[in-house]
Amino acid sequence: MFRDDLLRDERILVTGGGGDLGRAMAARFLDLGASVVLCGRSPERLDAALAAPAIARHAERATALPCDLRDPAAVAAMMERIWQDGPLTVLVNNAAANFIAQTERLSARAADAILGPSLHGALYATLEAGRRWIDAGDRGTVLSILSTSARTGRAFTAPSEMAKAGLEAMTKSLAVEWGPKGIRMVAIAPGAFETETAARQLRPGAGDGDEGGFAGLAEWIPDGRLGRTDELADLAAFLLSGPAAHITGETIAIDGGAHLRSSGAEDLLRWPQEKWDAVRQRR
C-alpha cells in the first residue's frame, strides 16, 4: 500500500507504546523506515513490545523509555534524554486511561486517574516537543489518538470524553498557532478496536453469563465489525507522511460510521443498578 521508505526520515515517539494500538502503530512506522521510541509506565510492557517479532525485526531502530506522563518533570527528563540522540520529528499522543463507571460515583482520584495521562500527559509531551522544535526552527508533527466520543460524548466515561475533546481542541488551536512555525497537528478518532485493555476496562463481564468484551458492539456499527489495528496503523502512517503535509488541525474518524448512529453506550444505558454494583465491587 505504501512505499517501503515512506517514513524513512522520521523519528517518532509513541506514548503508551507498550499497549496494543501503540505497539501496532510503532511496528508499522518501523516497517516504513522510521526510528521509534516507545514510552509507558511499565518497563515490563515496554520490554514485551520491543521483543514482539514485528518490532524486534527492526531492533536497531526501536528503543523504549519508561515514563509516567502524569509527572511533568518526568516528561521533561524523557524528552531531554531523547533529544540527546537527536530531535524527534513526530510525537504520537497515544497513552490514555479509561474505565466505565456511574459518573456520580467517581471520586476525585478516579477522575484524575483518567485525566492525568489522557489529557495532562499528552499536553506535557506536546509542550516539551513543541518548544524544542520551535527553538531549533525544526519542523514537527503531533498526532493525537482521540476517540469518536470526542464528537458525541459518551455516558459512563465522561472524564475520558472530556480528555479527548480537550485534545481535539489542542489539535485545532495549535494547528493555527504553531502552523507558521512548521508544526502540523493531526488526530485520529478510533471507534471500537478490541484491544485487551479497552475490552477489560470498558466492557468488564459482570457475572450471570455476561462474558464482557466488545463483541456486542458490532451490531451498532454500520459496516458490521470492529476496527482492525492494522487499519489504524495505516491511517496513522499516512497522516505522518509527505502526502499528508497539507492536512492540519483535522481529526479523522475510523469507526465504520458507528458514531453517526450511536455513541456506543446503548447497552450500558440498560444496565440495572445491580450490574453496576457488581462491576464496581470486582474492580
Ligand SMILES: CCCCCCCCCCC/C=C/C(=O)SCCNC(=O)CCNC(=O)[C@H](O)C(C)(C)COP(=O)(O)OP(=O)(O)OC[C@H]1O[C@@H](n2cnc3c(N)ncnc32)[C@H](O)[C@@H]1OP(=O)(O)O
Ligand atoms: C457503536 C459502537 C461505537 C464505538 C464504541 C467505542 C467504545 C470504545 C471507546 C474507547 C475509548 C477509549 C478507550 C481507552 O482509552 S482504552 C485504554 C484503556 N487503557 C487503560 O486504562 C490503561 C491504563 N489504565 C490504568 O492505569 C488503570 O486501569 C487505571 C485507569 C485504573 C488507573 O490506574 P492508577 O494506578 O492510576 O489508579 P488506581 O488504581 O490507584 O485508582 C485511582 C482511583 O480510581 C478509582 N478507580 C479505579 N478503577 C475504577 C473503576 N473501574 N471504577 C471506579 N473507580 C475506579 C480507584 O478506586 C481510585 O480512587 P479512590 O482512591 O478514590 O478509591
Ligand SMILES: NC(=O)C1=CN([C@@H]2O[C@H](COP(=O)(O)OP(=O)(O)OC[C@H]3O[C@@H](n4cnc5c(N)ncnc54)[C@H](OP(=O)(O)O)[C@@H]3O)[C@@H](O)[C@H]2O)C=CC1
Ligand atoms: N481500543 C479502543 O477501542 C480505543 C482506543 N482509543 C485510544 O487509543 C489509545 C490506545 O488504546 P489501547 O491500545 O486500546 O489501550 P492500552 O491500554 O493498550 O494502551 C494505553 C497505554 O497507555 C499507557 N499509559 C497509561 N497511563 C500512562 C501514564 N501515566 N504514563 C505513560 N503511559 C501511560 C499504558 O501503559 P502503562 O500502563 O505501562 O503505563 C498503555 O500501554 C488510547 O488513547 C485510547 O484512548 C480510542 C478509541 C477506541
